[in-house]
Amino acid sequence: MKIGLMTLGCRVNQYESDAIAEKLEKKGYSVVDFEDNCDAYIINTCTVTSESDSKCKKAIRRAVRYGAPVAVIGCFVQGADNVEEFNHVTYLGGNINKGEVANRIEAIIRGEKADMRHSMSGASYENLEISKRKYVKAYVKIEDGCNNFCSYCYIPFVRGRVRSREENDILSEIKRLKSSGYREIILTGIETSAFGEDRGERDALCKLVERIQSESPVERLRFGSLRPSFFTPENLNILSSVGGVMPHFHLSVQSASDSILKAMKRDYTSRDLYTAVENIRKFFPDANLSCDMICGFPGETEDDFKESLDFIDKADILHTHVFPYSERKGTKAAAMTCQLPNALRHTRAAEMTRVASLVHRRIFQQNLGKEYNVLAEFFKNGKMLGYTENFINLRFTPPVGCNKGDIIKIKIDKDMDNTNR
Secondary structure, rough: OOEEEEEEHHHHHHHHHHHHHHHHOOOOOOEEOOOOOOEOOOOOOOOOOHHHHHHHHHHHHHHHHOOEEEEEEEOOOOOOOHHHHHHHEEEEOOOOOOOOHHHHHHHHHHOOOOEEOOOOOOOOOOOOOOOOOOEEEEEEEEEEOOOOOOOOOOOOHHHHOOOOOHHHHHHHHHHHHHEEEEEEOOOOEHHHHHHHHOHHHHOOOHHHHHHHHOOOOHHHHHOOOOHHHOHHHHHHHHHHHHEEOOOEEEEEEEEHHHHHHHEEEEEHHHHHHHHHHHHHHHHHOOEEEEEEEOOOOOOOOOHHHHHHEEEEOOOOOOEEEEEEEOOOOOOOOOOOOOOOHHOOOOOOHHHHHHHHHHHHHHHHOOOOOEEEEEEEEEHHHHHHEOOOOOEEEEEOOOOOOOOOOOOOEHHHHHOOEOOOO
């Protein structure tokens, strides 16, 4: 029997979907991408923006049209009131016990209705786990939830407070993945740098990395998004000393304007951002950086916006993930009276994307002729796709005998840039 599985949203959602798929496969089901003629459909949803909500509703309507029972889980379900699309859904589950959808699959296929949504209050960590993925690198979830309650963000309401995974479970999963041939691991979470915060542990993420690289060394180790305040000389000294940590970091920035950061209730200033960048490149001289940016936050002036553009340029950000601001119900920012027109938000997002592309191109050109070790990830149209240690996305003719999962030395030339192809 076939189960169609669709994942919307972040890497944490993708990890959880992979874990659910493994559970289903162990039960004898074939898990496939969305297509007609499945015996049931599962949609793992996102609600980070209003556009995310729209995509979720569209996916539900599409699945319902196929005629088989539909299970919908995740952030959109956790936060939504009873929307029209839910009337046609067999199983509703939020972010409490997401893996239960696999345990109840037989009842779902029989069409037995169930609403398994529960409050996130007091939620514990759900230890979903994976031993394989269909790609050559693997995400390992180490944490769930967020305590920050930034003024624009709805995620703490639907993911709950920080809950850290037990270190022994993390190590066991990494060992399994390594034995399955994975050479690159990405530690991820809703607020990755908050790992251990719920247990009152200081520097827990760095201590975890030290333990991983001592007990089961990972050849290429990366992280999900990290808050700028994490990048202290002390933390970076540890990461640069243990070996295997790749020289690429993703910073959760959102804005480089002090007034906007204050309105967002972020816990750093623009000066802190530049200090974090300086610290990173002191300990990882070849490091590339990526970041998230929100355009058109309530009250953002042209000067505020320019400060964010300047940061992308001055900090040499390789990849910038740009989002126009989106009101989320229940957040403080949604109640602010200085909302900007949607058209202006999207105009600024387009301009930031243009500037970010120019900066990316400049960094790529600076790397022409340099040799890097590239993890071969995909074959496409006779070319191999993969990333350097410092996260430059390359498209190149593979050497004879090259297979997915190989790490090969590549000298960058002008035609290899795979970004935006």
